[in-house]
Amino acid sequence: GENVEQHPSTLSVQEGDSAVIKCTYSDSASNYFPWYKQELGKRPQLIIDIRSNVGEKKDQRIAVTLNKTAKHFSLHITETQPEDSAVYFCAATNDYKLSFGAGTTVTVRA
Amino acid sequence: NAGVTQTPKFQVLKTGQSMTLQCAQDMNHNSMYWYRQDPGMGLRLIYYSASEGTTDKGEVPNGYNVSRLNKREFSLRLESAAPSQTSVYFCASSQKGGTGYTFGSGTRLTVV
Secondary structure, eight states: OOOEEEEOSEEEEETTSOEEEEEEESOTTOOEEEEEEEOTTSOOEEEEEEETTOSEEEETTEEEEEETTTTEEEEEEOSOOGGGOEEEEEEEBSSSOOEEOOOEEEEEEO | OOOEEEEOSEEEEOTTOOEEEEEEEOSOOSEEEEEEEOTTSOEEEEEEESSTTOOEEOSOOTTEEEEEOSSSBEEEEESSOOGGGOEEEEEEEESBTTBTOEEOOOEEEEEO
């Protein structure tokens, strides 16, 4: 099955700086890569996703890049704000079920 | 429109007790899933149902059983709870294979 590795496990950034989270996947057939944000005590919520036929996607301060050859994808958050503090999960799939990374706890320092 | 509803939200069990976690979705999604979330381990798939009438094992199925009661409902049963099953359990549903996952609010289960 698919194996997704995520780095770093924790990330502390100054408000206004950028944050980057990186993930690698093992199954070259994977074709869909979503990112989820989970606030403390809440459910994971989709923030952005990318398909294998696209190299980059942007939504306001959030962007995701995909390198199919190297089998890795990254989340970029620019101009970080306190409300960006949360746990972020990457995931990958080529069928019905998502395989998730272990998560990155992002803390934005005021 | 409630999305995905899970019950109960919290539960404490004694070792060896059984219980069923309930999940229902009102989005007419075909696929439903049960994940467990443990610190530092992300979300791990327990069982999933690609469509009504089918169920399959995920990454960590041991100690669990599931029932896809109808298109809306997908339950998770612990027959004999163990402390290793202490976790937060999330139900999710999706329309098209893996895309547009919607999660329930979670069940925090403690086995003592």
